[in-house]
Amino acid sequence: MASEHKNLSVFSTENLPDISEKHFAILVAEWNSEVTDPLFSGAYQTLLRFGAKEEFIHVQTVPGSYELSYGAALAAQASHIDAVICIGCVIQGETRHNDYINNAVAHGLTQVSIQYNKPVIFGVLTPNTLQQALDRAGGKHGNKGDEAAITAIKMLGVSF
Numbered sequence: 152m153a154s155e156h157k158n159l160s161v162f163s164t165e166n167l168p169d170i171s172e173k174h175f176a177i178l179v180a181e182w183n184s185e186v187t188d189p190l191f192s193g194a195y196q197t198l199l200r201f202g203a204k205e206e207f208i209h210v211q212t213v214p215g216s217y218e219l220s221y222g223a224a225l226a227a228q229a230s231h232i233d234a235v236i237c238i239g240c241v242i243q244g245e246t247r248h249n250d251y252i253n254n255a256v257a258h259g260l261t262q263v264s265i266q267y268n269k270p271v272i273f274g275v276l277t278p279n280t281l282q283q284a285l286d287r288a289g290g291k292h293g294n295k296g297d298e299a300a301i302t303a304i305k306m307l308g309v310s311f
């Protein structure tokens with residue numbers, strides 16, 4: 152398995168832009184909070200680590216990952232928000248419900264990002280099991296919340 156023994160949160164932090172005056176929205180799904188709480192903490196602490204101001208990080212919860220798209224649209228259309236980070240965890244159940252949620256959120260967040268011309272980061276785990284999720288929320292495979300925050304920071308440095 153490609154990720155079997157890897158920390159998936161290893162990333163370059165060179166040449167990051169100055170984010171001291173940037174405003175970040177973080178949307179956190181309440182479903183599977185034992186996973187989304189550490190994902191959020193990873194994202195929040197990573198933003199602070201690389202220079203974001205606490206008062207410029209705006210946090211809201213939504214009931215589930217499916218609601219992240221609408222929550223992201225509300226955040227992205229706010230003029231003071233520079234980037235949106237969406238945190239969720241959709242664990243495969245007995246039916247194909249998880250597939251519909253995951254596909255809807257992936258497409259929805261992409262549409263919001265393009266519509267409002269702002270980075271909207273997909274920090275949603277789509278594991279088969281709770282353990283796979285915990286492994287990626289501060290466990291042996293790192294923290295996808297950290298990755299989501301670094302991705303938001305890097306995207307703020309992308310311009311033409």
Ligand SMILES: Nc1c(NC[C@H](O)[C@H](O)[C@H](O)CO)[nH]c(=O)[nH]c1=O
Nearest residue numbers: 180182214215216217239240241242
């Ligand atoms: N099963 C999971 C859900 N389900 C709830 C949906 O996200 C949504 O809130 C509901 O369908 C009403 O619109 N959400 C997760 O984030 N993770 C899950 O595992």
Ligand SMILES: CC(=O)[C@@H](O)COP(=O)(O)O
Nearest residue numbers: 242243244245246248249
């Ligand atoms: C997607 C989920 O984990 C939750 O809605 C339960 O799914 P299922 O009804 O397929 O077990």
